[in-house]
Amino acid sequence: MTHTKPSLRLGIDLDGVVADFTSGWISRYNQEFDAEIDPASVTFWDGIHKLTHFADMAEFWHWSSDVDGASIFRHLEPYDGAIEALNTLFDQGHEIVILTHKPRFAISDTFAWLAEHGLKSREVHLIERKWDIDCDLYIDDADHNLEAYVHYRPDRLICRYVQPWNSPREHVIDIAEWTDLFSLVEKSLDRGGAAEPA
Ligand SMILES: [Mg+2]
Structure with a gap:
């Protein structure tokens, strides 16, 4: 049986x-723009671009589509x-x-x-x-x-x-x-x- x-x-x-994703994009962002965003400051879902110099999420996604030759998702x-x-x-x-x-x-x-x-x-x-x-x-x-x-x-x-x-x-x-x-x-x-x- x-x-x-x-x-x-x-x-x-x-x-x-x-x-x-959070630590991934922040470490790349901090490196590239000499910034000091703390991953612990991400306590909300919408509008993470407000932690950056990007005007809106469209700019954020545009940046994240090519980070060191691949999208940010490849580096997480x-x-x-x-x-x-x-x-x-x-x-x-x-x-x-x-x-x-x-x-x-x-x-x-x-x-x-x-x-x-x-x-x-x-x-x-x-x-x-x-x-x-x-x-x-x-x-x-x-x-x-x-x-x-x-x-x-x-x-x-x-x-x-x-x-x-x-x-x-x-x-x-x-x-x-x-x-x-x-x-x-x-x-x-x-x-x-x-x-x-x-
Ligand atoms: Mg998810």
Whole structure:
């Protein structure tokens, strides 16, 4: 008799969750413009250009599209333990489904970044409407995405990757460390995959 190992489809955002966008752009910006922006000053989602000399976000994105020959997304560092945790979950049989919204200029850099960091995923979506992709669990750092997940996928596990720019939300589970995800996945499997937010 064959026995199918229970597994979950894990919908994973990249920037602010796996890739450290904040420290990444700030270190490049500080270097290039001899500035001293503190990454800890990013406590809001919209309008990060206000920390810079750029007039608006269009100028910010224009700069970020070519930093040392690639877009800023090519240069980001992963958060500690993120790649390891995801690859462990992949090796346990779970599907790692990347759900990331990127500017058009960053598309090939995103695939190059995933390959460079050895993230094992069979499914990568560069998409704004992330909730259109069916997963058992979602992790994101943007309040507007968490709100949309609660609205469109109320019966799934929805996780906030805790950052200074997001807030606790009803029906959303806080993930502060990547290792928090292991017990959450275990608990979900014990319940037969049924979602039951804390
Ligand atoms: Mg994000």
